Amino acid sequence: MSETRTCANCGDPLPADQPVGHDYCERCATAWTGGPTASASTGTERTCRNCGTALPPTHPAGNDYCGTCAAAWQRGRS
Secondary structure (H helix, E strand, O other): OOOOOEOOOOOOEOOOOOOOOOOOOHHHHHHHHOOOOOOOOOOOOOEOOOOOOEOOOOOOOOOOOOHHHHHHHHHHHO
16 A cells, blocks of 8 residues: 655645656646736735735745745755
8 A cells, every 4th residue: 555645835635646756736736837826916916826825015026935835845845
């Protein structure tokens, strides 16, 4: 019996047929590669492309991820 693998970003279980070396669920993989999601605000308020959390006004331009999601992604890559 194989061990259940989980998404390196959100911790959701991965399907049994998930390829080895692909450690992200479909939702997280889409968020990281697909650009802004439908939950992203179209106004002046910016939101994390992964979880939708509001980013502070001082958040660097070009960094579209909150600190929590960025840290989880980095942990998943190591």
